[in-house]
Amino acid sequence: MTKRIVILGAGESGVGAAVLAKSKGFDVFVSDFGEISPKYRMALNKYQLAFEEKQHTESLIFLADEVVKSPGIPDTSPLIVKLIERNIPVVSEIEFAGRFSNAKMICITGSNGKTTTTLLLYHMLKKAGLHVGLAGNVGDSLAWQVAEKDYTHYVVELSSFQLDGMYDFRANIAILLNITPDHLDRYDYKMENYINSKFRILQNMRSEDSFVFCTDDEIIKKELMNCDTLAQLLPFSVREEKEMCGWIENELLKIQYNENLFSMDKKDLSLPGIHNVYNSLASGIAGSVLQIRKEVIRESLSDFQGVDHRLEKVVRVRGIQFINDSKATNINSTWYALESMDEPVVWIVGGVDKGNDYGVLADLVKEKVKGIVCLGIDNSKIHAAFDGKVDVIVDAESMEEAVKQAYRIANKEEIVLLSPACASFDLFQNYEDRGNQFKEEVRNL
Incomplete structure (x- = not known):
């Protein structure tokens, strides 16, 4: 029997998941409760994918062996609740895509700074000559790229909504920038639910993987005390220097990874503001883990152009x-x-x-x-x-x-x-x- 994959939502992530599922020989059906944009309708037709719009036909959806849902659909929506009651697994596009890729996954989450850090790292990896894709909350669908490109590395921005639908996916480098109250309307207005969601980025990490995190964030610091991870811990701070992997000393940004010390003047960073010092430290540490040359890291941190709609x-x-x-x-x-x-x-x-x-x-x-x-x-x-x-x-x-x-x-x-x-x-x-x-x-x- 061919496995039936139903995809809810026909935006970038949904259509990408459909393209990947079809390429793997699954029986695919796409359902969008809204109107599908012309760009994605064309793609669905091009790949000869069965779809519906402006409705969810439950009799067709409940035939699924597995459902891939858009991050915009909350777990509390009646359709998702019914799927779970029927024991039909519901996963995110990132979870689905990760099964079919052996590429190195560099994953970034946090309440703020995710996009800047993701684009800065992507800029750095491209400059270093790596064959790299940009995915998740920015860039193109990870699933679509896994189906059609042969990248060795992906830089993936992950929202809490995407992390909620991830179970077996493994990050090789996980970056957690900060945790502040956000999207509490999706988490029963309980901060611990939101924190747990962010910490899902650590699941399945192994001893050869690296966890890069900001130790100036009190929530992260506290949560790590009760957190069991095999990953190598690489903390960074602008307040402390002792036992840090990345820190600020006499206006110099410093990163110590294994035996290598990287250093550059804070005023040479291309992006202004203390929050961008954090983003630069996180990116520089990830670059060091990936053994990118110091000159390339320095150049990337000093010539990155920034993000649209951010300052x-x-x-x-x-x-x-x-x-x-x-x-x-x-x-x-x-x-x-x-x-x-x-x-x-x-x-x-x-x-x-x-x-x-x-x-x-x-x-x-x-x-x-x-x-x-x-x-x-x-x-x-x-x-x-x-x-x-x-x-x-x-x-x-x-x-x-x-x-x-x-x-x-x-x-x-x-x-x-x-x-x-x-x-x-x-x-x-x-x-x-x-x-x-x-x-x-x-x-x-």
């Missing part, structure tokens, strides 16, 4: 610098953004709240922010946190209105910062759409 300088208009940080979808990301500002800030904030505690931003807002523009359908929590704490706080119902309001409040030599600290789904398709609209409205001023 991206747009333009100056009449001396006011506009900065797009739309990728900041949680409080911690916004904390780092505000921390790295040197001029007075007009801050555009708001969207779909994921259980935010704005109190942690209070001191930074007092020190750096002169005005707030609330951009969201429900801004009550932002007002409750900051009314009376800044000179001006106003509401906007569109990006055009938000940019114009911010422009009116800001003066020459000041900054307008879009750093929403929230998800984008109330007014925008996603954070990219939000960032692109911001850039467009700024250029229209």
Whole structure:
């Protein structure tokens, strides 16, 4: 009997999983509750894959031997609950793809900095001449690449949602940057559930594998005490030097791996801000484990261009610098953004709240922010946190209105910062759409 694989969701990861399943001779059916985009419908037809859209036909789905689901579908959705009741295994695309690849997997997770670190490492590995693919939350579907490319290495950005559907997948190098409250709406508002999800990156690691982690993060430090892993532990810190694999000493970034010491001046890093020192340390350690030459590591850390929608300088208009940080979808990301500002800030904030505690931003807002523009359908929590704490706080119902309001409040030599600290789904398709609209409205001023 041919094994039947049903794929839920026909986006990048779903169609990629379908292509891989078909290439392995499985009976494949793809089901998407929404409308499939033209790009992916074309791909499904090209590979002669059976699919449906705008519905989930349960009689066809329940024939599955195994289901691969999109990370966007929560485990609590009625269809997933029914599948689990029927003992039909439900896995993520990454889990499925990992079965068919012998490539080295360098996997990155954390609440913040994942994309920057992933792209920085990919940049480094390409520069080193490795045959490397970029996958997970960024780049192309891992499954699609496993089906059609013959990469020796993959750099994979993993969200907690992807990790939740992973069981036998093994990372050769796992990087855990930080853990701060995020997506708590998907974890019953219980922080321990979210922490457990992030630590799944360690499952199945062996003694020849490496775990790179930030020891300045109290949650990671505490959790590691109760964590049993065979992987080699490679901690990094900007506060401590003793027993670290990566640290800062006299403004120098240092990495000691086995007998090799790597060192470079912190001011030569291409990306500004303390959070990027962490991202650079993590990337440099992974590069050292992979035995990439020191010159290549140094060059990569000094010429990397950064990530779209992450502290991206747009333009100056009449001396006011506009900065797009739309990728900041949680409080911690916004904390780092505000921390790295040197001029007075007009801050555009708001969207779909994921259980935010704005109190942690209070001191930074007092020190750096002169005005707030609330951009969201429900801004009550932002007002409750900051009314009376800044000179001006106003509401906007569109990006055009938000940019114009911010422009009116800001003066020459000041900054307008879009750093929403929230998800984008109330007014925008996603954070990219939000960032692109911001850039467009700024250029229209």
